Amino acid sequence: MKIHLKIWRQKDSQSKGGFKEYTLDDVHQEMSFLEMLDTLNIKLVKKGEHPVEFDHDCREGICGQCGVMINGIAHGPLKNTTTCQLHMRSFKDGDTIYVEPFKAAAFPVVRDLKINRSSLDHIITSGGYVSVDTGQAPEANTIPITNEIAEAAFDSAACIGCGACVASCKNSSAALFTSAKITQLELLPQGKKETRKRVVAMVNQMEEEGFGHCTNTEACQVECPEDISVLNIARMNYEYNKSKILN
């Protein structure tokens, strides 16, 4: 099928970007969105032009690298899917598709569709860990954990750090990401001990990185590829308030 593309091209974080138009005549329905971009890049390279730069790694929806805005929606029209798991069958012959990088003050554009998401890593390093001595892996059942709690912790741990929540938020808030990381550790006994210290450190870091506040519009969960619950945010608020009042 024939696809018209309007792709955001930007040389570096300093320069001003803009849409550039391309047309692909031989797009297959079974192609993934990234494969469609690959075919465009092959064409561009053959013509001696600079290919469209975009991030990707696993191409199976688990690494969180590939997020872009497709027709003004993070990861494109399908809900709970990453860009790499989106296929061209979600589009029609003759469609015009706008592709733009995630934009937020905390996500500077590196080039074209590629952004620097280190701000999310900084939030993790500020407290998203458990302070235990490493060594041999302990026997898995030494600490009994009920199935419900293990499942709930895993639901939060499913966050792949793609940044779609930030991109979908009217305030560019990283509340969903940060709260998922906090909750995942807080629910388990190994992580619970450090909750108070962790939640304050991570919330402060989130602030430091220049993310916005949360208005509870819940857009983040709708566009999150992992359907991370907004109740994580309320839980983070609760833990933060508790830490501030008790400490």
Place this chain on the structure above:
Amino acid sequence: MWYVKNALTRKNLMALTGLFLSFFLIIHLLGNLQLLLPVEEARLQYNWYSHLLAGNIVIKVISIVLYACILLHTIDAIYMSLKSKKANGPGYAKDNRGRASKWYARNMMFLGSIIFLFLVIHFKDFWYHYKFGEMPLDENGNKDLYTLVIAAFDQLWYVILYVLAIIALGYHLLHGVFSAHRTLGLYHPLYSKIVKFLGMAYAGIMTVGYIIIPVFIYLNR
């Protein structure tokens, strides 16, 4: 200072002031429903009620808290909006993010600004007049606020202005009351649903209640 700059803390303040204002709205509505009584009864009773409020020390303290809440809530609203603008950076050239959330949740500042403009008019016409203006007295020697209110709502444009402002308030509450609970940390799935439902019911009742008063007066008096 850093503590105050923190978005979560600022939003707690916003939620608390917003909830206090929401609670006040209930009391204010109950008081003003007296305007719907039969004319003679309504006039004396409403003026007596207004006089009672004006003279009471407890009410004085509450009203100072109320003014403070409006100011703090508004200052925080402006602060948050600026912060959001800064965090957003350049913004999108093609933006369809609206599909994922309600328009009124995304436009709390717009709705709030309408409420604020309305409050300025509301305070000037009734509160300022009552406190500092020249007012005729009724038979019982109370300031005749009732007649002032009725005269105001006799004008169609004034009624329309009120109804529009109340609708803005209704949508603000529709998102606000639920949002405030999330901000303060209510994360239980079931209770969160219950609060969302109660918040919607509350917003509906307040909207209808506050619209009935000017419309009823316009049509009947």
